[in-house]
Amino acid sequence: MSAIAQIDRAIYESIKQKRKNPDNSGDLLSLLANAEDENGGKMSEQQLRDEAATMILAGHETTANTLCWTLMLLSRNPQVRAKLQQELEEVLSNKKPTFADYSRLKYTKMVIKESMRLYPAVRELSRQVSQDCELGGYKIPAGCILIMSQWVMHRNSDYFPNPEMFNPQRWAKDLETQLPKGVYFPFGDGQRVCIGKGFALLEAVLLLAAIAQKFELNLLSNDPIIPQPSITLRPEKGIKVILKKR
Numbered sequence: 001m002s003a004i005a006q007i008d009r010a011i012y013e014s015i016k017q018k019r020k021n022p023d024n025s026g027d028l029l030s031l032l033a034n035a036e037d038e039n040g041g042k043m044s045e046q047q048l049r050d051e052a053a054t055m056i057l058a059g060h061e062t063t064a065n066t067l068c069w070t071l072m073l074l075s076r077n078p079q080v081r082a083k084l085q086q087e088l089e090e091v092l093s094n095k096k097p098t099f100a101d102y103s104r105l106k107y108t109k110m111v112i113k114e115s116m117r118l119y120p121a122v123r124e125l126s127r128q129v130s131q132d133c134e135l136g137g138y139k140i141p142a143g144c145i146l147i148m149s150q151w152v153m154h155r156n157s158d159y160f161p162n163p164e165m166f167n168p169q170r171w172a173k174d175l176e177t178q179l180p181k182g183v184y185f186p187f188g189d190g191q192r193v194c195i196g197k198g199f200a201l202l203e204a205v206l207l208l209a210a211i212a213q214k215f216e217l218n219l220l221s222n223d224p225i226i227p228q229p230s231i232t233l234r235p236e237k238g239i240k241v242i243l244k245k246r
């Protein structure tokens with residue numbers, strides 16, 4: 001079965017279940033399945049499928065890659081890992097992380113932000129210019145494609161001293177709000193900013209806390225890990241680690 005057919009089968013099955021038991025349980029698929037337009041019309045099966053597929057693909061691959069890069073960086077930076085561990089012990093004292101802990105997992109969030117600076121899951125955005133315009137002194141004709149690169153901007157030493165260094169501490173004094181627009185934009189910006197931004201940060205922080213609380217992941221070798229600039233930024237040959245239970 002093709003990959004798309006497999007995804008479709010799983011999604012259509014969930015939609016069927018929701019339609020059968022419209023439980024209004026508050027999950028996204030229930031909300032979408034029950035949503036009505038101004039004339040009382042509901043989404044078709046195909047529309048629901050498209051919404052769900054977008055959420056799965058936009059939301060899963062990006063967060064998974066972010067966690068992958070974060071765990072690689074932590075393995076290469078034991079001092080950062082020790083500091084993260086200290087926070088997890090202080091805030092969680094061995095219980096599972098939940099939404100209620102999120103605001104107190106400050107260093108864990110700084111680790112995720114710094115990891116998304118160095119390895120942004122979406123490493124460039126592009127837009128086609130609809131009419132002739134001028135930007136920063138450059139004349140840009142209609143039809144031209146403009147590329148904004150997170151990879152380039154996030155490693156710009158004007159804004160990030162020692163830019164190649166993995167240093168979560170740089171986010172300590174609310175650096176993000178002080179940076180000019182367009183310098184740090186792992187979730188894009190403007191009208192099409194990532195709709196899942198808040199959820200993604202929450203998910204990444206809680207997942208990292210849950211994983212790091214139980215396991216130490218150490219890279220199997222010191223060989224370079226080459227980023228593959230596909231639609232998302234992923235490790236070309238995966239990342240092999242040894243898992244050690246804490």
Ligand code: HEM
Nearest residue numbers: 055058059062063066121122186187188192194195196200
């Ligand atoms: C670390 C995780 C994530 C990263 C780095 C990320 C990054 C981005 C970026 C850069 C854009 C803007 C694309 C553009 O301007 O062309 C975007 C849009 C979008 N993201 Fe995310 N995303 C993440 C997680 C999620 C999650 C968890 C969801 C859903 C649950 C999601 C759903 C979407 C959707 C639907 C859009 C399109 C929004 C629109 O065009 O109005 N993303 N994301």
